[in-house]
Amino acid sequence: MAERLEIIGHEHIVFNDEQHGIAVNAVPFSKALFIPRKGENLYLPGMAEGGAGHYEVLSVTYLYDGDEDPDGIGAAKLVRINVQVAGVR
Numbered sequence: 001m002a003e004r005l006e007i008i009g010h011e012h013i014v015f016n017d018e019q020h021g022i023a024v025n026a027v028p029f030s031k032a033l034f035i036p037r038k039g040e041n042l043y044l045p046g047m048a049e050g051g052a053g054h055y056e057v058l059s060v061t062y063l064y065d066g067d068e069d070p071d072g073i074g075a076a077k078l079v080r081i082n083v084q085v086a087g088v089r
Contacts, residue, residue, distance in 0.1 A: 010065075010079040015044055017051065017085055024051040024085065029078075035060065036083055044085070055085035 013032050015024040025044045036042055036057045046052035060083050064076040 013081045013083060015042075015055070015083045015085050017055070017087065019086060020051075022051055024055065035081060041088060042085070054088040056088050058084040058086055060084075 011029045012026045013029070013035065014026045016022070017024050024046055038057050038059055040057045042055050042057065044052065044055055060081065062078060063080040063082065065079045066076060
């Protein structure tokens, strides 16, 4: 799965199920209609075998990368959103 995450690259919302050690799914920023919030329930189709199902959002982490402009002012750019989920039975 680590190899698949490298292929995903930046500018994606990545849904991670840490209990099972898999990235359940990833959505490019350009296709995301909203960013899930802690406590919400989602149905996700799975990228990994057995990953599809209903999940609860445990946390949302926003990852930024610094990008310096010619004037030397640091500008942070959102590069990935990691959403930690847990399966709901």
